[in-house]
Amino acid sequence: MQSRGSNRWHGLRSPILLCVCCSTTAVADRVSPLSPTNIFAPASTPAKSILGLSLFVLAVTGAIFLVVFTLLLYSVVKFRKRKNDDGREPPQVYGSNQVELAWTVIPVLIVVALFMATARVIASVQKTARPENAIEVIAIGHQFWWEYRYPGLGVVTANELHVPVSDTNNPTPTLITLLSADTDHSFWVPRLAGKTDLIPNHPNSMWIDPHEIGVYLGQCAQYCGTQHAKMLLRVYVQSREDFDCWVQQQTLPSKGGGRASAGQHIFETTACISCHTVAGSAANGRFGPDLTHLMSRDTIAAGVATNTPEHLRQWIQNPDAIKPGSLMPAMQLSDQELDALTAYLETLH
Amino acid sequence: MSTESIPWPSATAGSRSFVDTLHEWVTTVDHKRLGLLYIAYALVFLLIGGIEAIVIRIQLIRPHNDFVSPQVFNRMFTMHGTTMIFFVVMPVLFGFANYLIPLMVGARDMAFPRLNAFSFWMTAFGGLVLYFSLIGANGLYGAGNAPDVGWFAYAPLTSQTFSLGHSTDFWTLALLVSGFGSVGTAINIIATIVCLRCPGMTLAKMPLFAWLNLVMAGLVILAVSPLTAAQIMLLVDRYLGGHFFDTQAGGSAVIWMHFFWIFGHPEVYVLVLPAFAFASEIIPVFSRKPIFGYPVMVGATVAIGFISMSVWAHHMFTVGMGAAANTFFVISTMAIAVPTGIKIFNWLATMWGGKLEFKTAMLFCVAFLFQFLVAGLTGVMLSAAPFNWQLGNSYFVVAHFHYVIVGAILFTLFGAFYYWFPKMSGKMYSETVGKLHFWLFFIGFHLTFDFMHIPGLLGMPRRIYTYEPGRGWDTWNLIVTIGVFFQAAGILVFLVNLLWSYYRGKPAGSDPWDAWTLEWSTNSPPPAYNFALIPTVESRRPLWDLKHPDDPDWKYE
16 A cells, blocks of 8 residues: 555656746756666766776676687587587696686786776876865765755755756866764765765765756665665756855745744644754754755655645654654644644745 | 495484484584584575565565565565575585585594584574574564664664664674684684695695685684674673764774674685685586696685785775775775686686586586676676775675675585585485576576666665665566576475485485595495595595596696
């Protein structure tokens, strides 16, 4: 029953409202036909460098495979015992130093070539100097969601990472510092870069410079507990104008109040505020996602469900129905309270 | 060298009570019986681990399936991995080593028969401790709670904070206890090979089987010790207020990774060297030629043993080790491809110009050559650190290591079962049913593990209990799951063949394959004392010398 029902939570294909002060921009999912998370469809320099190396390694290993496989196939066919075998033992050959030398030296040379190519790409991805105009983001892995903080811009958000596009005229890479609040996680958006782990007490970093506007998908790639599977990543690559606009909107206080004040009262007098923050209100919890601009996000529960009033209501009522094992407790509210609370959350633009 | 058997009291008694038989098996210190106990024990766990794999694959047959809950799924992959590595592959390989090494080196038993029995029962106890977690971890109230931290159990997921109850403790204790058993057996194997070789058998005249197991045993001692140390540290963390891996108190999650993988990667070679050992005995006999380049094969084995101790952190390319460390582990990992490649070439050269007889055992070994070639090449891809940043922890890795553990190790193991079954049981198996097993398993293997690479390339991480539709993973996962049922059918056919042949098979005789190593010179099954007279050998193929007195090997070696 659940699998059929839970399909309702998916299908995030609709164009989205990027921010209030910009014209609505339909984000084209320029998805490769095979998969939106195909490692062979890179859209950022680290992923492209990796692809270049990958193709070289694939070519070399493919050639080795062909040669050895042909030899194996040939010997299996050619040297099988025939029906009319005379029963005599074949010539007993014990070895040959020349042959051994040949198939030692050739693999050594191949390994040296592969190593040189690999070392070059390691250096180009890991040792790149930090450019002046880079956007800095701190990504913090939580069980089972992502927190993003932009220290230079004063933005705090969750689960949906916004970064500007980086084109050749105006290269704007994004540097991501990776931290963890609890267990190990791994940040993997295959079209943008290889994965890097988020490990508590062991800060890591990575960088991306997406070349095309769009939404890039990924998910946590290091087992982190019960809901490791539903810790999805969404990276929104926007034009510089749209990105600045988004930043500006995220730094404003959210527009709450009015009709929803009953919901705000519920929010601020229940356990909600132990974990969630709404800037400018009494809620300043840090354990769960910052909800100040909740309605600017397309999804809830780390990309698992679209951000609609219906889903929000169901999520508050029983998070386990959407994400069993999620650390958010079911809030045990009456229908009336749920309606009011959902209405309040709906005002957090 | 005599093939006569001397009457042996326990072998002649016709009808004994069940209790007597049980007592005899439980108290035995005979290397052959302990070997068979290891093998039987591993087969039971193979079925359990296989059922866990089937549950995992049914859950992943389509997106958003809800065959099992995420909690159960996480326990399943943890138990599947732990069971298969520690309680199937290691014991079954120790079983064959135990059974065959004294026979091959012309000894009457292992060097330390009592240590041998102790080691087996420790390993057996470890498996029971692991599965006792099902009722012991949370008490009867929480029955069904098994370890769910993954088989490499990364910190801090194993800390008291994130792993409540006792499931992780059972996992730790199981590995700790079976680790003592593994080290005991390793010491025994080394002592037997070093001290108990029969007259004339210099190190350079040992069967390759003994050489490979010697290196394997050395690796066990080196690799299992850090694992044991890490398990003790974890217990200290969990119960005595230690902070080795407690990241919130300044401990390090990364140090656990280093401890685990400095065990974990040599462990791969602990598992695969005995597989090489099987192939190195079976391929020559069914090609009717001696192993090509024996000294080079020995050298390559020793080289693999040394290099395998310096590659562990290629499991940690995404951990953020820095460019220098990453580069070091790239070259050390790639270097191991050279001796491994040499081995493949030597097996090929052994077949070259021979007269290949495709008995079931040989079929499994030829499939092993093909699959190990592929596994080695995907291993080279994974060793290129940047490529690994994409492939690491994805289904590509899962496909890669199953290609090694199933495609190489399990295939040669099946080969070994068919090759030595006549020796161990004294009966011939059914060749037709054996070939049915081969083809079912071969098709199932390729359906499952060939297609498993693809979702990895398309961004599917491992250890997820479900996945989103629309990512291009659905079809591949469906095919992968279908393949599992072919493999399961193959294993059932295998077990039926073993049991049926044991009771109904024709007598095999002492040397059904016209083979060349010493185990074929004694009865099938061998008497408790193995050899009435300790043999004397002059070459690596003593039985060849006997069968071809005009053209003996020792003239050429």
